[in-house]
Structures are given as C-alpha cells and as structure tokens.
Amino acid sequence: MSYLFYFLPEIFILSVLSFVIVLDLFLKESKKNISYYILQISLIIVFLYLFSLLFQKNISNYELYDISNFTNLFKIFTVLLSIIIFYYSYSYLQRFKIYKSEYFIILIFGLLGMMIMVSANHLLILYLGIELLSLSLYTIIAYNRTSVRSSEAAVKYYILGAMSSGFLLFGISLLYGITGSLLYDEISSVIESMNFNNQDFSTHSIGLIFSLIFILISIAFKFGAAPFHMWIPDVYEGSLTPTTLMISTLPKVAIFVILIKLTSSIFASLEIYWSEMILILAVISVLIGNIIAISQTNIKRMLAYSTIANVGFILLGIYTGPENGYEAALFYTITYTLFTAAVFGLISEINIGDSSLEKIDDLGGLNQKFPLMAVMILIVMLSMIGIPPMLGFYAKFYVIQSLVLSGSTVLAIFAVIMTVIGSFYYLRVIKVIYFDDENTSISPSLYHLISYVFVLTLFLLGIFPNLLSTIISFAIGNL
Amino acid sequence: MNQISFPLISFLIWLPILGGVILLFVREGYTQLIKLISYSFSILVLLLSFYLLVIFDTSSSDLQFQEKHTWISSLNIYYHLAVDGFSVVFILLTTVISLLIVLFSFTEERSQNNKFISLFLILEGLILGVFSAFDSILFYIFFEAMLIPLFLIIGIWGGSNRVYATIKFFIYTLVGSVLMLVSLIYLSIESKSFFIHDFYSLKLDLETQIYLFLAFLFAFGIKIPMWPVHTWLPDAHVQAPSSGSVILAAVLLKVGGYGMIRFLLPITPEAGIFLNTVIVPLSLIAIVYISFVALAQTDMKKLIAYSSVAHMGFVTLGIFLTFNILVPANNTNTEMILIGLQGSIMQMISHGLISAGLFMCIGIIYSRTHSRSIETQSGVGQVMPIFSALMMFFLLSNSGLPGTSGFVGEFMVLISSIEVNGLYAVLASTSLVLAAAYSLWLGKRVLFGEVSTDTIKGMSNLRYDEFWCLFILMLLVILFGIQPNLILDISHASSNNMISIILNRI
Structure with a gap:
C-alpha cells in the first residue's frame, strides 16, 4: 500500500477526470466552463505536490514504476506547461465559441499517458502510456469536426500512428522473445551479458538489432524525425491552434525522455548500433526541416518543418552519447518546447478578421498596431534562430559543443550552416511583422498578459541561463 | 593589476542599454523627453569613457579594470570584462560617434523616433561589450546580438529596397559568425577555458591552425568587409538611414578589424604565415x-x-x-x-x-x-x-x-x-x-x-x-x-x- 503514495499524482488526476466526466453531464450549457476550472485547479494542485516531492531525499524506486527526481522534474515541467496550454486553449475556444469540456478532459488523458510512459520501467507499461497519449491525440486533432483538413489530418495520423504502435509492439515482442523479460533493468543486464562488443553476430544479436530498429522507428515516428515526419505538417495545419500548441510541445518532451531512458538502459550496450541510426535520422531531419520550411506560406506548416529541424538537432545531441550529449539534448528539448509553446500561444491569440491566423503574410505590419506583441514574436523568432542572448542560442551552443567534444567537428559545421539556412524563414516572419505594410484586419485578443509574462520569463532565462542549465544538470544527474 | 571595485566597464555597457530600454517606453510625441534621455545617457557614457581613458595605464599591456564573475557554471563561461590598449581606443571611438549619431538623428524627421534612438543606444552598449569582453563566448554573444538592432534599423527606417539589404546583411554576418562559434568551442575544449588569453598559449598544429584561421578570417573578413565578401556592405549602406550608415561605417566595420587583431593574429600566426x-x-x-x-x-x-x-x-x-x-x-x-x-x-x-x-x-x-x-x-x-x-x-x-x-x-x-x-x-x-x-x-x-x-x-x-x-x-x-x-x-x-x-x- 505504501507504494500508492508515489502514484498519487496519477491517481489524483484520474479521479478528478472521472469526477469531471460525470459532473459535466449535469452542468448547464452556460456553466460548462466549471469543468475547465476544476481541471485547471487540480493541475495546479498536482504541480505543487510534485514540487514538494522534489525536496524529499529518499525516493525509492518501485520495480515497474520509476519515481526518481528525473521523472519528477519531467512531470513538473509537463504539468506546468499543461497549465499554460490549458489557459491558451480555453481562451481560444471561448473566443471562437467552440468550447466543450471534453477538449480538456481529452487533454488530461494525454497528460496522464505521458506521465505513465515516462515513469515506466516496464515495456508494456510504456506501451500503455504511449497508446493513451496517442489515442487522445487522435481525438483532439479531429475536434474541429466540421473542417475537412482536420478530419483528414486525424485519419492520416491515426492510420500512421497505429502502424507505428504496431512496430513498437513488434519490437517489444522480439525483445521479450530474446531476453525473456519486459523490465528495463533485466533486459539490459541480459543484453550486457551477451557481450556484444566482440561483433559476434549470432541469431540473437540479429534479432536484437531488429527489435532496436523497430522500436526506434516507432519512436522516430512519434517524435517526428524525418523520414517519418509526413504527418507533422498536415496535423499542425489541420488542428486548432491550441491543439497544435499541445501536439508540438508536450509529446516531444515525453518521447525524448523515453528515447534517452531506453538508450541509456535497455540499449546501453548497443550504442554503436543506435548511435548511427540516430545520426542518420538527425541529419535527414535537419536537412528536410530547414530546407522545406523556407517555401512554406502557412505559419503552422512552417513551424511544423521547423519542428522537424529542431528534432534533428535534439537527435544530434543524443547521438553524441550519454556523457555530454544527453544534457545538451535535454537543454535543447526544453528550450525548443518553451519557445514553441510561446510562439503557438502568441499565434493563437491573434485573429485575422473572424478566423485564426494561418498565413504568415497576414501578420503584416503588426509592429505598427501592436508593438508589444511584435516584440514578443521578435524575441521568440530570434531565439529559434539561435541569436544570443536568447535562450535558443545556448541550446544550439550546447549541442554544437557536445558535437565538437565528441570529435565530430564536421557535423558541428553542418549544424551551424543549417542554422543559417534556417534563419531565413524565421527572419521572414520578423520581416513581415516589422517591415511590411499594415494588414488592417489583425486583431489580437484582449487578454495576453500571460503571453507577455511567459515570453519575458523566457527572455530573462536567456540572460541568466545558469538557472536552466543547473536544473538540467541536476535532472541528468538523477537519470 | 589594476583592480578596482567600481564596475566601470559594466556601467559603460549597460548604461546605454538601460537608456535604450527606457526610451522604448516613452511615447513617440514627447520629443523633448526623448532628447533629454538620449542625450543624458550618451553624454554620461562618453564621460565615463573619458574617465576610463584618464585612469587607464597606457604603459602597461595587462588587462585592466577586470570584472570576472561566473555566469554559466556548467559551461564554464564567465562574465569577464576588461580593457587593454586596443579596447580603449575603440571604446572611445564608439562613445564619441554614438553621441554624434544621437545628435544627428534628431535633425531628421521620422516616425517612431523613440525606438530609432533606443535601438542606437542598445547597439552602442552591445558594441562596447564586444570591445571589452574577454570571455570568448561573451564576446560572441555581444558580436551576434549587435546584429539585431542594426537589422531592425535598416529594415524599418531604410530605403525602398531595405528588406533585401537587411536580410542580406543579417545572413552574411551570421554565416561568418557561426563558423567562428565552432572555432571558439574547439579552442575552449583544447584550452579548457573560454578566456581569450588562454587561447594564446595553446599549441596547435598547422592543419588545425589553418582551419581556425579560415573560420576567423571568414567571420571578421565579412564584418570588416574584405573583398570578395564585401557585397552586403554597399547594399546595406544605400538602404540604411543616414545614422545607420554612420554607425555601420564608423564603428561596426571596426569590430572586424578588432577581431582580427584579437583572434587571428595571436591564435593562428603559423597558418597566417603559411x-x-x-x-x-x-x-x-x-x-x-x-x-x-x-x-x-x-x-x-x-x-x-x-x-x-x-x-x-x-x-x-x-x-x-x-x-x-x-x-x-x-x-x-x-x-x-x-x-x-x-x-x-x-x-x-x-x-x-x-x-x-x-x-x-x-x-x-x-x-x-x-x-x-x-x-x-x-x-x-x-x-x-x-x-x-x-x-x-x-x-x-x-x-x-x-x-x-x-x-x-x-x-x-x-x-x-x-x-x-x-x-x-x-x-x-x-x-x-x-x-x-x-x-x-x-x-x-x-x-x-x-x-x-x-x-x-x-x-x-x-x-x-x-x-x-x-x-x-x-x-x-x-x-x-x-x-x-x-x-x-x-x-x-x-x-x-x-x-x-x-x-x-x-
């Protein structure tokens, strides 16, 4: 029973969810937003509880379920970001009068899935978590059911996602067949005892590499790494902006954590194999993402390709290995997530006439009418290019440093050149905002104090990056 | 070593930036107030730089007025400011020209004058940072951050073809500087520190030196600019507003020359000879x-x-x-x-x-x-x-x-x-x-x-x-x-x- 104490956040969230689902049936149409407030408050409670856990010294590990400071920090981060995402989603849905409590209920299911998959120490639990997340994503993409694009995106994502889950299951079953276990620790010790370094290709080792490939493909798909990226632009474009905000941030962090957990435990002794695979994924992603983004006119599609490029950078960090690469990759992931959240948040708050922002050119002359909003987008875009003193610079710096440290200076040069190519499409957004003629139909929503506070915090984090880097080092130290 | 407790150089850098930020919040119409703020900040900075000149010991080649604080501990990056003879010369040039630019900027009518002057003050602070940073990453940060104000100055207040000119300027400079970043990281890994003077004592073989030399040459050669990577400069000048051209020609180009003296000469002399x-x-x-x-x-x-x-x-x-x-x-x-x-x-x-x-x-x-x-x-x-x-x-x-x-x-x-x-x-x-x-x-x-x-x-x-x-x-x-x-x-x-x-x- 004492174990239950550690699952408290998950159990609490699930209970609140069940309660809200029932409660919502009895609420009048005009009072449905009570559900939103209840969920938001419960998130804040979970956040505070998780935060208090951080200062407890002796956290023991339950065999199936990993409750270390590392996962704890991850959960704090996701819950915090969820609170922000909830705020943006709520204000967006209210503005367009398409509010339904189910939206938030599904979001929380996704959050629960992420918490489970990150804590999983057992491959089936991991699978359950991933499926819970994926199913809620399929649903939430289709939320805007009157839109053809939205339905298309949902179906596309669903079919491809189901396939990738199949890949994952296949990989898991191969692993189980070879090692006879589903627990991370046991699998990893079995593989280690196989003594892989002598290049002895027995049947087992080929099976192991197959399972590695299958699992990696599945993860690359969920992560959005090229060449498994086809769903990203369509899904980003087809979903509501707050949905895109959610899809482009939280799952990336969760998948990233899975990736480093798997590569540092189960597949630790297979590093020579996975590092090459990850390198290929990384290089293709950076290339495809940066180059195709240049020709995009829809801001969400552009950011979709920028996501692919950023995923490539994260993978480059992972490629350089556990010693300094994981820290770099984690720093990059967190930075990417924060700034993507900021940019989609800002986009979701800008109306063009009666609809939400789609085309980059619609932002024309934002600076003349709403200078503060323009500065916020400027900061976010400069950070995404990686111009100091924005946080994005340190993220790129970390990755490039880890590349040089591991001796792949050529890759470092490749990375910085792609940064320059990538700068072009971010600059175009700045150009449209600052240098173009005014588009008179822009009307930001009235309340964007949260955006300002959020972006300002990110800016200050860029001037004092020590804070974030200390937390990251602490997190990686507790992996 | 001339250690004083008053952080003179920090003041030099952050005062104009502070002034610039204050100006952003002044309404456009209050011309007198804008004048008062911008004059007082730029005159104050000029006086500080004169004071720096007076107490600067010209007979010594040591770093003077050092300020060194840990900034990013996990990366071993310091907030390390100091001046030597080269720095002082360029700092004076920057402060004098900046004051004149502020003076000159008020002779022309333009919209959003407060932002215009504010960007110049911020730019002044960043340039002063470049000239006094002795941690190479801090140098790089100022070096890159300098791009942002000028990018906006040319892009917002420039001539008819300003967008082309300013994006060309930005991307050209960025290409050069990112390669420099890789070199700086390489050097820091070799010397286990980001302090520029630690790079001077590194033993590097000729091949490495040549790569480093080319990277630095590219970065500073674009900035200064050298033939054949000069083509951004005429475009940027023609499209920039007059004050923008002044600061570009008078001070920003000098960053390239300063960088060559600071990095190219002492770090990779053998490659240079080769x-x-x-x-x-x-x-x-x-x-x-x-x-x-x-x-x-x-x-x-x-x-x-x-x-x-x-x-x-x-x-x-x-x-x-x-x-x-x-x-x-x-x-x-x-x-x-x-x-x-x-x-x-x-x-x-x-x-x-x-x-x-x-x-x-x-x-x-x-x-x-x-x-x-x-x-x-x-x-x-x-x-x-x-x-x-x-x-x-x-x-x-x-x-x-x-x-x-x-x-x-x-x-x-x-x-x-x-x-x-x-x-x-x-x-x-x-x-x-x-x-x-x-x-x-x-x-x-x-x-x-x-x-x-x-x-x-x-x-x-x-x-x-x-x-x-x-x-x-x-x-x-x-x-x-x-x-x-x-x-x-x-x-x-x-x-x-x-x-x-x-x-x-x-």
Whole structure:
C-alpha cells in the first residue's frame, strides 16, 4: 500500500477526470466552463505536490514504476506547461465559441499517458502510456469536426500512428522473445551479458538489432524525425491552434525522455548500433526541416518543418552519447518546447478578421498596431534562430559543443550552416511583422498578459541561463 | 593589476542599454523627453569613457579594470570584462560617434523616433561589450546580438529596397559568425577555458591552425568587409538611414578589424604565415579594384561605401603584413610589424571619423533633395557654402591628405609594406591616387558647378546641430592628423605585447 503514495499524482488526476466526466453531464450549457476550472485547479494542485516531492531525499524506486527526481522534474515541467496550454486553449475556444469540456478532459488523458510512459520501467507499461497519449491525440486533432483538413489530418495520423504502435509492439515482442523479460533493468543486464562488443553476430544479436530498429522507428515516428515526419505538417495545419500548441510541445518532451531512458538502459550496450541510426535520422531531419520550411506560406506548416529541424538537432545531441550529449539534448528539448509553446500561444491569440491566423503574410505590419506583441514574436523568432542572448542560442551552443567534444567537428559545421539556412524563414516572419505594410484586419485578443509574462520569463532565462542549465544538470544527474 | 571595485566597464555597457530600454517606453510625441534621455545617457557614457581613458595605464599591456564573475557554471563561461590598449581606443571611438549619431538623428524627421534612438543606444552598449569582453563566448554573444538592432534599423527606417539589404546583411554576418562559434568551442575544449588569453598559449598544429584561421578570417573578413565578401556592405549602406550608415561605417566595420587583431593574429600566426601569399593579395585587390569600382558609382552613398571597403583594405593589409614579415626567409623586423599594426589601428580610427562625416554630409544633402544621385545634382556649394567646405574637407581627408588623420594610417601601412615587398607598396599606394580621384570628382560634381535643379536652389542652410556634428568630427580628424600619438600611445604597449605573443608562438 505504501507504494500508492508515489502514484498519487496519477491517481489524483484520474479521479478528478472521472469526477469531471460525470459532473459535466449535469452542468448547464452556460456553466460548462466549471469543468475547465476544476481541471485547471487540480493541475495546479498536482504541480505543487510534485514540487514538494522534489525536496524529499529518499525516493525509492518501485520495480515497474520509476519515481526518481528525473521523472519528477519531467512531470513538473509537463504539468506546468499543461497549465499554460490549458489557459491558451480555453481562451481560444471561448473566443471562437467552440468550447466543450471534453477538449480538456481529452487533454488530461494525454497528460496522464505521458506521465505513465515516462515513469515506466516496464515495456508494456510504456506501451500503455504511449497508446493513451496517442489515442487522445487522435481525438483532439479531429475536434474541429466540421473542417475537412482536420478530419483528414486525424485519419492520416491515426492510420500512421497505429502502424507505428504496431512496430513498437513488434519490437517489444522480439525483445521479450530474446531476453525473456519486459523490465528495463533485466533486459539490459541480459543484453550486457551477451557481450556484444566482440561483433559476434549470432541469431540473437540479429534479432536484437531488429527489435532496436523497430522500436526506434516507432519512436522516430512519434517524435517526428524525418523520414517519418509526413504527418507533422498536415496535423499542425489541420488542428486548432491550441491543439497544435499541445501536439508540438508536450509529446516531444515525453518521447525524448523515453528515447534517452531506453538508450541509456535497455540499449546501453548497443550504442554503436543506435548511435548511427540516430545520426542518420538527425541529419535527414535537419536537412528536410530547414530546407522545406523556407517555401512554406502557412505559419503552422512552417513551424511544423521547423519542428522537424529542431528534432534533428535534439537527435544530434543524443547521438553524441550519454556523457555530454544527453544534457545538451535535454537543454535543447526544453528550450525548443518553451519557445514553441510561446510562439503557438502568441499565434493563437491573434485573429485575422473572424478566423485564426494561418498565413504568415497576414501578420503584416503588426509592429505598427501592436508593438508589444511584435516584440514578443521578435524575441521568440530570434531565439529559434539561435541569436544570443536568447535562450535558443545556448541550446544550439550546447549541442554544437557536445558535437565538437565528441570529435565530430564536421557535423558541428553542418549544424551551424543549417542554422543559417534556417534563419531565413524565421527572419521572414520578423520581416513581415516589422517591415511590411499594415494588414488592417489583425486583431489580437484582449487578454495576453500571460503571453507577455511567459515570453519575458523566457527572455530573462536567456540572460541568466545558469538557472536552466543547473536544473538540467541536476535532472541528468538523477537519470 | 589594476583592480578596482567600481564596475566601470559594466556601467559603460549597460548604461546605454538601460537608456535604450527606457526610451522604448516613452511615447513617440514627447520629443523633448526623448532628447533629454538620449542625450543624458550618451553624454554620461562618453564621460565615463573619458574617465576610463584618464585612469587607464597606457604603459602597461595587462588587462585592466577586470570584472570576472561566473555566469554559466556548467559551461564554464564567465562574465569577464576588461580593457587593454586596443579596447580603449575603440571604446572611445564608439562613445564619441554614438553621441554624434544621437545628435544627428534628431535633425531628421521620422516616425517612431523613440525606438530609432533606443535601438542606437542598445547597439552602442552591445558594441562596447564586444570591445571589452574577454570571455570568448561573451564576446560572441555581444558580436551576434549587435546584429539585431542594426537589422531592425535598416529594415524599418531604410530605403525602398531595405528588406533585401537587411536580410542580406543579417545572413552574411551570421554565416561568418557561426563558423567562428565552432572555432571558439574547439579552442575552449583544447584550452579548457573560454578566456581569450588562454587561447594564446595553446599549441596547435598547422592543419588545425589553418582551419581556425579560415573560420576567423571568414567571420571578421565579412564584418570588416574584405573583398570578395564585401557585397552586403554597399547594399546595406544605400538602404540604411543616414545614422545607420554612420554607425555601420564608423564603428561596426571596426569590430572586424578588432577581431582580427584579437583572434587571428595571436591564435593562428603559423597558418597566417603559411597562407600569407593568398591573404595579402586579397587586401590589395580590395584596395585597388574596389577603388576603381568606387570611381564608377553614380550613387553618393554607394561611392562612399566602396571607398570604405578600399580603406578597410589598408587595415587588413597592415594586419596581414605581420605574417609576411614573419616568413622565416625574410629577416624579421619587429619594428615594421609594429608600424603596420599601429597603422591599421590608426586607419580604423581615422576612417571611423571621416566616413562618419561623409555619411552625415550625404544624409544632409539627402534630407533636403531626397536624392543621392551624383549625376543630377550639382552646385550645392553655391547654396550651402559652409556645408560644402566641411564636406570638401572630409573628401580631402578621405583621399589621405597630409595633416588629416586619413594620411597617418595609410602612410604607416605603406612604410610597413615597402619593407616587405616593393610591389605591394606600389599597388597599395595607387589607392592614394584613386581615392583622391573618386573623392575629388565627387566633390567636383556635387558641390561645384552650376546649380542644377530647383530643389537644390531651395536647400535650407546647415542647421546648428548638423554643423556641430560635422565640426566636431573635423576637429578630431585634424587633431589626430597632427598628433596621431594621442591614439598610438594608447595601443602602443598592447601592440608590442601582441607582437611578442606572436613571436613566442612561432
């Protein structure tokens, strides 16, 4: 029973969810937003509880379920970001009068899935978590059911996602067949005892590499790494902006954590194999993402390709290995997530006439009418290019440093050149905002104090990056 | 070591940035308040920099007024500021020019004036940061951050083709600097520190040095700019508002020269010696070929922009001659290295003052006629005599008239080049003729002759603030022309020290 104490956040969230689902049936149409407030408050409670856990010294590990400071920090981060995402989603849905409590209920299911998959120490639990997340994503993409694009995106994502889950299951079953276990620790010790370094290709080792490939493909798909990226632009474009905000941030962090957990435990002794695979994924992603983004006119599609490029950078960090690469990759992931959240948040708050922002050119002359909003987008875009003193610079710096440290200076040069190519499409957004003629139909929503506070915090984090880097080092130290 | 508790350099950097941020929150309409804030901050910074000069010990080549605090502990990056002789010279140039730019910016009408001035103040702070950062990553951060204000200045207040020009400027500079970032990271891994002076004692083999050399050359060569990566400069100048051109030509280009002295010379001397037959001709091409290009221009700003590239050719020549002199076959004459290096610094300061004057002159003409064409305007001298005298003065000093600062730097570099190779000296000295040709011809066509159009006839006379901007610059040009030691003494000890570092490394 004492174990239950550690699952408290998950159990609490699930209970609140069940309660809200029932409660919502009895609420009048005009009072449905009570559900939103209840969920938001419960998130804040979970956040505070998780935060208090951080200062407890002796956290023991339950065999199936990993409750270390590392996962704890991850959960704090996701819950915090969820609170922000909830705020943006709520204000967006209210503005367009398409509010339904189910939206938030599904979001929380996704959050629960992420918490489970990150804590999983057992491959089936991991699978359950991933499926819970994926199913809620399929649903939430289709939320805007009157839109053809939205339905298309949902179906596309669903079919491809189901396939990738199949890949994952296949990989898991191969692993189980070879090692006879589903627990991370046991699998990893079995593989280690196989003594892989002598290049002895027995049947087992080929099976192991197959399972590695299958699992990696599945993860690359969920992560959005090229060449498994086809769903990203369509899904980003087809979903509501707050949905895109959610899809482009939280799952990336969760998948990233899975990736480093798997590569540092189960597949630790297979590093020579996975590092090459990850390198290929990384290089293709950076290339495809940066180059195709240049020709995009829809801001969400552009950011979709920028996501692919950023995923490539994260993978480059992972490629350089556990010693300094994981820290770099984690720093990059967190930075990417924060700034993507900021940019989609800002986009979701800008109306063009009666609809939400789609085309980059619609932002024309934002600076003349709403200078503060323009500065916020400027900061976010400069950070995404990686111009100091924005946080994005340190993220790129970390990755490039880890590349040089591991001796792949050529890759470092490749990375910085792609940064320059990538700068072009971010600059175009700045150009449209600052240098173009005014588009008179822009009307930001009235309340964007949260955006300002959020972006300002990110800016200050860029001037004092020590804070974030200390937390990251602490997190990686507790992996 | 001169350790004081008052963080003088931090104040120098952050005061203008603070002023800029305050200005952002002032309403556009309150011109008096904007003036008050911007004047007081830039004068305060200027006074601080004078104070720095007064208490700076010119006889020492040590880092002075050091401030060192941990900034990013996990990356071993420090907030490390200090000054040596090179820094002080450029810091003074920056603060003087910045004050004049603020003064000059109020002579023109424009929308969002508060943001315009604010960006200039922020830019001033960042440039001062570049000149005083001694942690290489801090240097890089200031170096890159400098792009943002100028990018916006050209893009928002520039001419009709501003977007093309400003994006070209941004991407060009970014390409160069990211390669430098990789080099800095490489060096830091080798030396286990980001402190620039720690790089000086690294043992690097020739191949590594060549890669590093090329990366630094690319970064600073684009910034300064060298032929053939100079093409962003004419575009940026033509499209930039006058004040933007002034700061670009007078101060920003010097960052490239400063970077070469700070990184290229002491870190990779062997690569420089190895490549000296390639890089010295690049400077000569810049001097000779670009001077011819300048002759052919029909746009006043473009002409001065190309003349800037040609003059910067002298700077790079002076710096790269070091390598040439150090070639083992030649008998090393350290005196000549010193003259070349000091000549480069003198040339940079002098060009900073003269080009600032010229771009202001063109701005003054443009604000009245809204044209920069050389062909269609003439006879400005008849309408604005005082202005024409001043502009003629700057044109003459641009062509290296003895008695002005323009002469000193070029002369020193020429002396150094005669020592190395007679051909270099002959080629470089043709520039004195060519510079005179394009400068005087510009003066002849625009200032003299009959009044060509009614717009020129109706030009209003020079205003007081415009006059003072030009007059102060003229005084400085004459002062440094007669007494160049005022500059040279400041950087003398540091130059000597730099040469001994280089000699130790080869």
